[in-house]
Amino acid sequence: MSPEQNAPADPRDLDLALRLADLADAITLPRFRASDLRVTRKPDRTPVTDADTAAEDAIRAALGHERPQDPILGEERGGDVEVRGRGWVVDPIDGTKNFSRGVPAWATLIALVVDGVPTVGVVSAPALHRRWWGSAGAGAWARDLPSGTPRRIAVSGVESVGDAYVSTTDTDTFRSEPGPVGRDGWLALTEACWESRAFGDFWQHVLVAEGVIDVAVEPVANPWDLAAPAAVVAEAGGRLTDLAGHPTYAGGHALTSNGLLHDGVLEVLGG
Known part of the structure; x- marks a missing residue:
């Protein structure tokens, strides 16, 4: 994937994705290491917690209100995103095994895909106190949570x-x-x-x-x-x-x- 493939993203979509990440963090972080955390197994034997489903449901409800025409694909509730047009792709907790064991390396992933290309992406890892995001034409950024200053980021120059x-x-x-x-x-x-x-x-x-x-x-x-x-x-x-x-x-x-x-x-x- 390269930025040249994408027309500049609408800044309102990035703003929405960041607000969705705030919403998810407010649900998932209080459940991290909670003594009453409920963990079950899906048919593929991967774990799912009550925080996974609650976060995805909240994101879906917010998207249904703000972008009712956009389809959604999520890990817990399924769905589909067409090759053409817009759609949101959501993982409420990536790293559920870590989450369920008390390891802080987990995050909510929220993306807007347009014509098959991710044009907006937010990765929010509240237990690591870190968030990353990128928006087509606007660069990639990271900041410390909850209120750090955004810093533009770039890949390394290693050639060998x-x-x-x-x-x-x-x-x-x-x-x-x-x-x-x-x-x-x-x-x-x-x-x-x-x-x-x-x-x-x-x-x-x-x-x-x-x-x-x-x-x-x-x-x-x-x-x-x-x-x-x-x-x-x-x-x-x-x-x-x-x-x-x-x-x-x-x-x-x-x-x-x-x-x-x-x-x-x-x-x-x-x-």
Whole structure:
């Protein structure tokens, strides 16, 4: 994804997305580490909490009032976003496993997608006291919560894979899940790069946008995991594609980079 693909976003849509993030934070943060937090399992064995459903329901209600014509795709309540036109893609809590275990690395992800391209993205991580956002034509930004000063962010200038800092979510996923990149490809990349970590989920993608790390590899991901980070990364000057190099947030997997490293990383992953 690159900013050149997108016409400038309407600033009113970014304002709405930021207000939706405020709404979600007010619901999720009080439930984080709550003694009565209710956790159940979905059919795919991933956890869902009462905070997930409450946050998504609140976001949907607000969008229904302010953008009644826009479809919504959310992790907990489903839906669909057409290839043409506008739609919102929402993950009320990305990193629910962390949330349910008391690990503060989780966030609400809110994106506006226009004609298949994320044009507005907000990633709000209140337990980390951090928020990131990007809007087509207006750059990528971050600030500390609750009231820090916004700071424009940009990807790193690292040009060599051998100097790159790379992250994933769970290294075992390369072995246990079918996909275009297996365990051998991931190990080859970690050996080729300077340093590897597992920051995971949304966090690694926005860290790429901030220039803190250079590459993030996600072997399994849903559209709601990637739409908002894709907008932030693009406006920060980076790229998000699937692991075959196609510029999509809906390919089932993802590679995020500073752009300079993208083709070289794909080559290493592909063997």
